[in-house]
Amino acid sequence: MRFEDLNGQLYLRITTGNREFIYAKVLREPSNSKDKWLTFMAMLLESWKTQSYFPYTVELKLRNGEVYGSVSFELPTPEVRYKRENGVIAIDINASPIHLAVAEVTKTGELLSYQTISLHRFLELSQNSKDHQEWILAHHIVDLAIQKGKAIAVENLKNLKKGKRGDGKAELRKRLHHWSAKKFLQKLKRVAVLKGVEVIEVNPAYTSVIGILKYAPQLNIDKDIAGAYLIGRRALGFREDMPENYEKLLKDKAYLEFALKRNLENF
Incomplete structure (x- = not known):
């Protein structure tokens, strides 16, 4: 057999x-x-x-x-060879249109390269076909990390499951009922372990809003790449210095709800 x-x-x-x-x-x-x-x-x-x-x-x-x-x-126990000391390949999962934003971040926190990977084809697949394609995608991302000599940074699975108000993922959780982001990240982590790639999980709270306010206009990139970039910086231990007025906006719940809703409508 x-x-x-x-x-x-x-x-x-x-x-x-x-x-x-x-x-x-x-x-x-x-x-x-x-x-x-x-x-x-x-x-x-x-x-x-x-x-x-x-x-x-x-x-x-x-x-x-x-x-x-x-x-x-027999379960293998490979050595972790690709670590955050060399930077990260950061992944952000987005709902509209459904895709992965992938950002390569240097160890000093600069954005080196980026790309988007559409997930739309997954929505119409049977469960078995979907699982198979998810494994292929997981291997593709891990192989990219190995090629670049970097670790992988993703959203924390526990936060992704339920999240909290203002994390920018409410619409994502609503739209992904045809595709499980959590199951995909489980596959990604398992492939990374087998190939010796470190995976760092970070809290995704406010990555969308901070990305829009700070990095999208600063680096002339779209909001999703900016979110992935922020995830990468968090995984490397960087904290974001925001202008005082932006800090006030991030503490304003009414503004956060408005910004997130408008963001999802416009993109």
């Missing part, structure tokens, strides 16, 4: 005879961020990509007319 990718979906190929097989669709979903299935899937995709396969065993059992499987494999 072995796992295979068929048209973007995960199947288990089961030998039934001489060169005869049946294919069973895999419906397994990770139960939490520490689920070893995330690690196995990251290793499996990497093995397909590099053709450097690793051993695993699959055991099937029949229960009440349904087939259940268990997988055994």
